[in-house]
Amino acid sequence: MIQTVSTTPFDDQKPGTSGLRKKVRIFAQPHYAENFVQSVFDSLEGFAGETLVVGGDGRYLNREVIQIVLRMAAANGFGRVLVGQGGILSTPAASHLIRSSGAFGGLVLSASHNPGGPDEDFGIKYNVSNGGPAPEKVTDAIHARTMTIDSYRIVDAPDVDIDSIGTSRLGDMTVEVVDPVALYAELMESLFDFPAIRAKIAGGFTLAFDSMSAVTGPYATEIFEKRLGAPGGTVMNGTPLPDFGHHHPDPNLVHAKELYDRMMAADAPDFGAASDGDGDRNLIIGRHCYVTPSDSLAVLAANAHLAPGYAAGLKGIARSMPTSGAADRVAEKLGIPLYETPTGWKFFGNLLDAGLATICGEESAGTGSDHVREKDGIWAVLLWLNILVARGESVATVMADHWATYGRNYYARHDYEAIATDKANALMAALRGKLDGLAGTANSGGTIRSADDFAYTDPTDQSVSRNQGVRILFEDGSRVVFRLSGTGTEGATLRVYIERYVGVEGDLAMATGDALAPLVAAAQELADIEGFTGMDAPSVIT
Numbered sequence: 024m025i026q027t028v029s030t031t032p033f034d035d036q037k038p039g040t041s042g043l044r045k046k047v048r049i050f051a052q053p054h055y056a057e058n059f060v061q062s063v064f065d066s067l068e069g070f071a072g073e074t075l076v077v078g079g080d081g082r083y084l085n086r087e088v089i090q091i092v093l094r095m096a097a098a099n100g101f102g103r104v105l106v107g108q109g110g111i112l113s114t115p116a117a118s119h120l121i122r123s124s125g126a127f128g129g130l131v132l133s134a135s136h137n138p139g140g141p142d143e144d145f146g147i148k149y150n151v152s153n154g155g156p157a158p159e160k161v162t163d164a165i166h167a168r169t170m171t172i173d174s175y176r177i178v179d180a181p182d183v184d185i186d187s188i189g190t191s192r193l194g195d196m197t198v199e200v201v202d203p204v205a206l207y208a209e210l211m212e213s214l215f216d217f218p219a220i221r222a223k224i225a226g227g228f229t230l231a232f233d234s235m236s237a238v239t240g241p242y243a244t245e246i247f248e249k250r251l252g253a254p255g256g257t258v259m260n261g262t263p264l265p266d267f268g269h270h271h272p273d274p275n276l277v278h279a280k281e282l283y284d285r286m287m288a289a290d291a292p293d294f295g296a297a298s299d300g301d302g303d304r305n306l307i308i309g310r311h312c313y314v315t316p317s318d319s320l321a322v323l324a325a326n327a328h329l330a331p332g333y334a335a336g337l338k339g340i341a342r343s344m345p346t347s348g349a350a351d352r353v354a355e356k357l358g359i360p361l362y363e364t365p366t367g368w369k370f371f372g373n374l375l376d377a378g379l380a381t382i383c384g385e386e387s388a389g390t391g392s393d394h395v396r397e398k399d400g401i402w403a404v405l406l407w408l409n410i411l412v413a414r415g416e417s418v419a420t421v422m423a424d425h426w427a428t429y430g431r432n433y434y435a436r437h438d439y440e441a442i443a444t445d446k447a448n449a450l451m452a453a454l455r456g457k458l459d460g461l462a463g464t465a466n467s468g469g470t471i472r473s474a475d476d477f478a479y480t481d482p483t484d485q486s487v488s489r490n491q492g493v494r495i496l497f498e499d500g501s502r503v504v505f506r507l508s509g510t511g512t513e514g515a516t517l518r519v520y521i522e523r524y525v526g527v528e529g530d531l532a533m534a535t536g537d538a539l540a541p542l543v544a545a546a547q548e549l550a551d552i553e554g555f556t557g558m559d560a561p562s563v564i565t
């Protein structure tokens with residue numbers, strides 16, 4: 024029985040960098056999730072009788088919103104919905120399921136690396152038929168619809184059993200509950216040399232993978248422990264919990280400290296890694312050797328041909344603008360193009376679809392390839408393992424060799440979190456206001472060569488995205504970039520990205536903090552961060 028429910032718009036449903044993310048208490052308001060889901064459906068055309076994929080990272084509210092999506096999908100005319108068992112689908116597994124099932128699209132329920140629980144965050148993201156996040160023209164249409172919506176359609180029916188694999192009916196629609204792990208694990212097995220990795224582990228190579236009580240637990244247990252034979256306990260925090268066991272599931276040096284400490288101990292495993300709430304990010308730490316996400320992208324690109332799935336080489340590399348230029352040097356050496364996009368995985372989709380790029384990556388701990396249309400944490404870990412096995416070297420040796428070949432991009436990101444939004448906007452406005460006069464001036468970081476606000480023209484459809492971050496470029500190739508995060512749910516987060524390149528003749532073994540100190544001072548001078556925010560130090564350095 025289809026009901027049409029009257030509603031009024033909420034004025035805060037503009038999707039950010041990656042879908043709509045809000046506090047649970049906001050999402051739990053009557054009609055809030057329904058309005059957004061209906062706005063998504065109202066922005067799409069031609070889905071009658073088609074397939075929709077639904078799943079999430081298991082966080083608080085996941086199961087309730089899945090039931091809402093099922094009833095609304097039935098009322099709006101979808102023919103079939105594929106749901107991960109228990110409501111679980113990692114973001115890369117959702118992307119793969121959309122692609123492999125020929126679905127019209129999918130709703131991914133996650134707030135990614137943000138904490139979960141009744142007082143924490145929830146999110147909904149729409150992915151299109153290529154398996155990737157909806158491009159801006161779709162998210163803009165969704166946002167426009169949220170501003171005018173006056174009703175939504177929903178079937179009046181009891182909850183669907185999403186815990187048992189199998190098929191049921193909801194109105195005229197079929198609901199298929201599928202194993203969230205099997206298809207994804209098969210895809211990984213098709214890309215990497217599992218027998219060689221398995222043999223290496225059997226020979227004593229040790230690893231630790233921290234799932235941070237989030238979605239990758241079942242995936243990591245199946246792949247690392249079952250299929251690759253790593254001993255039980257290799258996967259840490261492997262059960263997905265609605266509040267992530269109070270972990271902040273952001274795989275960085277602050278929130279994955281348990282793993283970091285283990286990897287720096289005298290008896291550390293050979294290889295350590297972590298993923299985030301929804302399984303698309305990755306943190307790589309070798310024994311006594313942390314790898315920055317930007318360096319990880321460069322190393323993966325330089326060595327990808329060692330894995331069977333990439334033996335034919337890469338067509339191109341893409342990175343977000345704030346990501347370091349380490350990958351640019353690899354692209355140059357390989358003689359392939361390098362694309363610089365705004366922050367947000369959605370900008371890689373067109374490049375991957377057009378066959379312009381094979382591997383993409385971001386400073387925010389995301390790397391992936393054309394195997395799906397999302398970044399993929401476990402994929403990055405497996406590619407690293409495949410490379411280490413093929414080279415027969417440790418992470419530290421691979422990194423030292425990489426820097427000796429390409430030079431080193433010292434890099435850090437300083438985040439200033441929970442700033443009052445008006446103050447953050449004032450800081451960015453003041454910075455933008457002085458961009459024109461900066462070239463040729465000098466500060467603690469050296470002489471500025473150019474300064475601009477990054478704009479991107481997509482080479483496949485010529486769409487233009489402006490105001491994507493303020494770049495201050497120095498004569499020696501160093502950079503400071505400022506932008507406001509598009510994924511936070513509390514006030515504003517200022518991100519300051521700091522990079523200094525040292526060539527192969529220079530000192531490749533400095534402490535990152537020492538290498539970047541003059542540029543950190545320059546960032547303060549340029550943006551008066553303390554003056555605008557009252558904060559004399561960043562909340563998080565990654």
Ligand code: G16
Nearest residue numbers: 040041135366367368387508509510
């Ligand atoms: C999302 C996007 C990424 C982006 C990251 C940080 O990741 O998919 O492309 O780099 O947010 O964005 P921001 O700097 O605007 O906070 P995730 O893992 O949160 O989905």
